[in-house]
Amino acid sequence: xxxxxxxxxxxxxxxxxxxxxxxxxxxWDGDVTVGLVSSSDNPLNDEDFAYLSHxxxxxxxxxxxxxEDEYVRDALHHYVLHRLDxxxxxxxxxxxxxTSNGNVLTLxxxxxxRGNA
Numbered sequence: 512x513x514x515x516x517x518x519x520x521x522x523x524x525x526x527x528x529x530x531x532x533x534x535x536x537x538x539w540d541g542d543v544t545v546g547l548v549s550s551s552d553n554p555l556n557d558e559d560f561a562y563l564s565h566x567x568x569x570x571x572x573x574x575x576x577x578x579e580d581e582y583v584r585d586a587l588h589h590y591v592l593h594r595l596d597x598x599x600x601x602x603x604x605x606x607x608x609x610t611s612n613g614n615v616l617t618l619x620x621x622x623x624x625r626g627n628a
């Protein structure tokens with residue numbers, strides 16, 4: 512998606528967390544500036560606007576917290592990895608699935624045939 516597509520899709524009630532990396536010669540130096548962007552024409556009432564601003568501020572505060580707190584960093588890293596695993600289709604195994612007992616092979620529901628059967 513192009514930046515112009517994102518900008519044209521923004522609505523007055525949207526809140527945007529903007530992360531700008533510091534870099535030199537195309538190499539990120541590890542630092543970022545985090546900013547919260549919202550419209551001055553936001554139609555939300557003052558209380559809802561304040562609540563959502565606070566929510567976004569808490570989201571922005573995660574960056575320094577994960578720098579300082581290894582437990583939080585590892586917990587979030589674990590959460591992200593598991594969310595990604597849940598979204599990816601399961602990789603199909605090339606090996607047939609079965610159990611064996613002596614000369615008896617018991618096929619499972621996921622057993623595949625190989626070659627000419």
